[in-house]
Structures are given as structure tokens and as C-alpha cells.
Amino acid sequence: MGRTFNYKGVKVNAFGLPIWLDESRAKKKDRKRKFYHLAFSCHFTKDAPKNLIVMYDITDDKKKERDWFRRHLQKFNYEMIQRSVWVGPSPLPKDFLDYVKAIGLKAHLKTFKLAKSYTGKEGNI
Secondary structure, three states: OOOOEEEOOEEEOOOOOEOOOOOOOOOOOOOOOOOOOOOOOOOOOOOOOEEEEEEEOOOHHHHHHHHHHHHHHHHOOOEEEEOOEEEEOOOOOHHHHHHHHHOOOHHHEEEEEEEEEEOOOOOOO
């Protein structure tokens, strides 16, 4: 095998290229990424009245699902009031809600219908 050196805790050869002795650190071939989250299209217009509040409390063990959920709320023209409180047009698409239930987020969120549309001004809600 030739001469090896250590550089920042990694064994390297004379050219400075890492030597992977442990198979778990090397990139595995034929590894498939998990792309199990669907993408939904927005059917709301920009000027649609914002009359639905979505509140959620999704734990860190479902971080990927939480980020996916936030991206879709933005896509549906929802506005963040607080970190986990969003307001936007209603109703959310049925296929979206069915998918949210299928990935286990339905128990972590609540929706509330507003009597008057949210405009973003203080004292409206």
C-alpha cells in the first residue's frame, strides 16, 4: 500500500487523497434517496382572502416533514404570523390534507376558520 499520512484525523495517501478503510464512511453505490414527499400545486390567487389559521407543533424527529409542510404553506400563499402559526386562504386542498394525514402530521396541526379576513393590520384578529 505505500506510505500514508494523517490529515485532520483522516488517513491520506502521498497525494493527499483520503483512504477510506471503513466502508460505512465511503459513499455507497446504488443508494436511493427518499423522495417520498409529494408536491402540490397552488390553486389560490394572490388576492384570495386569508380566512384560515393553521397552527402546528411538529417535533424535531419529523423535521423533514415539518419543512415540507412549511414550504407548501408558502406555496399556498400563506403568511407566517408566528413561527408555527400561519394564515391564508381556505380551504386547503383535500388531496393535500389526505397526504398530511398519511405522513402522520394531521395530529400535530389545528385549523381555525376566521369570521373576517386577515389583512395583516394590528387588531384584526
